[in-house]
Amino acid sequence: MSQPDSPRPGAAPALSTDAADGTHTRADSQLLRIRRVGRRLFGVANCVITFEALRAKAGQRTTGSAESRFCYELPPSAEPVVALDARAHPLLGEHPGVTGAPQVRFYASHPIFNHARELLGSVHLVDYAARSGFSESDRCLLSDIAALVERELQLRAVNAYQSDLEKKNKSLRRKSLVDPLLGTWNRGAIMRILNIEAVRCDKASLPLSLIVVDLDHFKKINDTYGHPAGDQVLVRIASRLRACIRPQEALGRYGGEEFLIVLPGSSSQTAAAVADRMRATIAAQPELINDATLNLSISAGVASTDLFTTATTEELISRADIALYAAKDGGRNRVVLATPEST
Numbered sequence: 001m002s003q004p005d006s007p008r009p010g011a012a013p014a015l016s017t018d019a020a021d022g023t024h025t026r027a028d029s030q031l032l033r034i035r036r037v038g039r040r041l042f043g044v045a046n047c048v049i050t051f052e053a054l055r056a057k058a059g060q061r062t063t064g065s066a067e068s069r070f071c072y073e074l075p076p077s078a079e080p081v082v083a084l085d086a087r088a089h090p091l092l093g094e095h096p097g098v099t100g101a102p103q104v105r106f107y108a109s110h111p112i113f114n115h116a117r118e119l120l121g122s123v124h125l126v127d128y129a130a131r132s133g134f135s136e137s138d139r140c141l142l143s144d145i146a147a148l149v150e151r152e153l154q155l156r157a158v159n160a161y162q163s164d165l166e167k168k169n170k171s172l173r174r175k176s177l178v179d180p181l182l183g184t185w186n187r188g189a190i191m192r193i194l195n196i197e198a199v200r201c202d203k204a205s206l207p208l209s210l211i212v213v214d215l216d217h218f219k220k221i222n223d224t225y226g227h228p229a230g231d232q233v234l235v236r237i238a239s240r241l242r243a244c245i246r247p248q249e250a251l252g253r254y255g256g257e258e259f260l261i262v263l264p265g266s267s268s269q270t271a272a273a274v275a276d277r278m279r280a281t282i283a284a285q286p287e288l289i290n291d292a293t294l295n296l297s298i299s300a301g302v303a304s305t306d307l308f309t310t311a312t313t314e315e316l317i318s319r320a321d322i323a324l325y326a327a328k329d330g331g332r333n334r335v336v337l338a339t340p341e342s343t
């Protein structure tokens, strides 16, 4: 058991511009497929997909296919464009890619929109031979290709939105389980862990032990050095307690300055030894907080199912609590193991 250590649908998805150059990412393989279909269907030199979001970047590029650069140099169009011979087309006739290299002749394009009818880009057909016609059914086919691209982009936006939501969910869930000051499990989480481990240990006929730890004279620290210094002390103590347990064991904040440690599979003797190691570690080294050297100590109560074989988790906590108060009564800086005889 380890310790607790958006885009909207319709937003522009991650894209790369010219898959034919080998610059496409894995996500672009679907766009590459659509371009291949367009090229084959119309028998053109290239079928290019441009994106308005990439226009500025694409304009600075010196790499990429001649067709892709040509398409990015054209002004965006929210309407389909067909030029059977670009030399005679009012928009394209003076274009340097038509008057000079690479001497584009046939050109057609269809816009791509998002769900809000914002122009995202276009699908372009580019060829080096002029054509005598582009039928109504050709126009429909080009529009279908643009619709396929729109569909693909929508899918990507939904996927991005979903994974963003999943991330947020995970982080919210984590926040709901972790103490914000100490980074340990909070009370609800450690209780859930305790209950889950109790069932698991019972099934596997393993003992389950728990330790309740309480800082000694903590009120005095708050009163003398202030609440923020008290908070710092709690953070340091939590970190030092965590260092005393194994990954399959769990540390939670049970109350203000009280911790609950769950040790699945540990006997009462082992748990008492762990608790004493915690006690000795805290007592051995003072904490330096705001230039003040603080000698700290903890008291702990330990209870285990190997001594209370029929105890529920609540009874076990209650046994550990009684043992903790016995440790306090006994002078603090000590560990008391709850036994059936001691109650």
Ligand SMILES: Nc1nc2c(ncn2[C@@H]2O[C@H](COP(=O)(O)OP(=O)(O)OP(=O)(O)O)[C@@H](O)[C@H]2O)c(=O)[nH]1
Pocket (backbone or CB within 6 Å): 214, 215, 216, 217, 218, 219, 220, 222, 226, 227, 228, 229, 230, 231, 234, 255, 256, 257, 328, 332
């Ligand atoms: N700084 C800080 N103090 C807290 C927090 N939670 C609880 N406390 C304080 O912890 C103190 C606990 O005081 P007491 O219950 O009297 O216990 P104590 O002074 O440690 O005395 P003993 O347990 O008998 O040794 C109180 O002053 C609480 O205000 C916290 O998150 N931060």
